[in-house]
Amino acid sequence: QKEVEQNSGPLSVPEGAIASLNCTYSDRVSQSFFWYRQYSGKSPELIMSIYSNGDKEDGRFTAQLNKASQYVSLLIRDSQPSDSATYLCAVNIGNSNYQLIWGAGTKLIIKP
C-alpha cells in the first residue's frame, strides 16, 4: 500500500516566523512531488512542484526534496495570517503522470 504521511496538526506559528511542513512517502520510484494549499471550503491550489533533490524557492516558499530519505518539506518564510490553510502533499505513483497519492494534509494556523 503506497502512502503519503503528513502530521494533521494544527501547526500554530507566529506571524513573521518560518512555518515548516513535512511529508514522507513510501514509493521509492516516485519522481514528482507537489504541495497544494486548500483554504476552508475551497479547492486545492498548486503552490509548488519539485522533481530533483535539493531546494526549490519561489517567493516566500521553499520546497525541499530528499529522495534517499523519502521526504519532502515546505518552508514558508515571513508567515502571514493569509497563509492559514490546510497544506496537502501529493506524490506520483511510480512513473505515472496521472496517479497521485495524497496526504491527508496539515492544518496551519498563523497567529497574528
Added chain:
Amino acid sequence: ETGVTQTPRHLVMGMTNKKSLKCEQHLGHNAMYWYKQSAKKPLELMFVYSLEERVENNSVPSRFSPECPNSSHLFLHLHTLQPEDSALYLCASSSGYGTGGGEQYFGPGTRLTVT
C-alpha cells in the same frame, strides 16, 4: 472563463434521483480527473481520462458513471446514491506530458449532499 469550471457548485439529491456534474477546462490540457474529498480523509481519485480515453478507474461503485466527450469536458453521472456519497467532488486537469505534466489544476468543486 478561465481555468477549470464546475457546475453546479452545490447539489442536494435524494437517493433515487439521477443528476450529473459537469466540468470544463480552459487550459488546453489533455488529462481530466474526478476526485472525491470527504472530511479528514485524503483526496480519493475516482477516474482519469487522457485524450478522452479512461486510463484509471479506482474501484468506484457503478452508481458513479463518468463521461468524457472531448478533452475539454468531463461529466460525472450520479444515480441511486447513498448518504455516504455526500462529499466535495473535485474536477482537475493536467497536461499529462513531460516535466510538469503531472501538475493538476482543480475546479472549485461541487458540494454534494445525499438525503
